[in-house]
Amino acid sequence: QDAPVEEQIVDAMNKLFGVHPGFRANHAKGIVAEGSFKASPDAASLSKAALFDGRVIPVTVRFSDATGIPNVPDGSGLANPHGLAIKFHLPDGNETDMVINSLKFFPVATGADFRDMLLALAASPPTAPKPTKFDEFVASHPNAPRAQATVQTPNSFADEQYYGINAFVFVNKKGERQAIRYIAAPEKLVHLDAAEAAKRPPDFLIDELPARLARAPVTFHLKAQLATPADQTKDGSQPWPETNKIVELGVLTIDKAAPNSLEAQKELLFLPGRLIDGIEPSDDPLIDVRDGSYAVSFSRRNP
């Protein structure tokens, strides 16, 4: 009970999804691929980060299904939101990560609330008497079901739009600061309705990606949604107005499935707070809680 909240969160995930040695406590099922990123000239005016200087930066990415269940069917509602984790390998040997998913905003604003939501879900199996613990949680956290309602099953990991949710702060060469939220936009967005998704084979997303990459590369436009001075940055459960300016940061090209995805994903650790000069965390408390929880999960899956 006195454990740090990051550990309590991973314990709650283990309770909800079961313990599956060697797998992530959340987003357990995934596939690794490789490619590159090339920034647009606009990116450098917002951030001095080496990532945005226009050179071609090799990347390792991992697409994933939600939950800590390693064999969750890709078309199940449980597998929403799908994730995209990107590791940028910079010329100086440094790395920086982006860990984003298909929710437009997060169900809750703090680590403690996220832990409580996971525990409420774990205490609310289909047989639980009504109102369930999760019904009670929702009554005091109305954004939780609203957030989940923003996701659908995509036709392909490549046909989904992914959102950064947590705000980061870009700093440019002049020292100007701009809060942003990331968006990775696909060439086309293709969603399935729940009935159609349920009919797809259990690994249809995982199997489709290497097949698609063998034919042609997959591209995403990495963008930054800019905060206005009126926008808060500390609550990822509150989206910014859709009218906010969006700047194209560059193109992410994924061209090769990793030859040994299962082994590769085990060794990979993506951290939302692994940043480089020119990109800073905002005051959103989830960034630190996420970093801590991902590290706990990593140490348990690689004991």
Ligand code: HEM
């Ligand atoms: C309090 C908030 C959150 C907590 C505690 C949390 C916790 C976790 C944990 C423990 C993992 C497994 C990490 C590992 O073993 O490497 C994970 C994976 C992941 N999470 Fe979160 N998460 C949170 C919020 C978010 C948000 C806001 C996003 C998206 C914007 C997100 C996207 C992902 C993705 C894409 C993965 C898979 C990463 C990979 O492929 O290695 N999470 N999360």
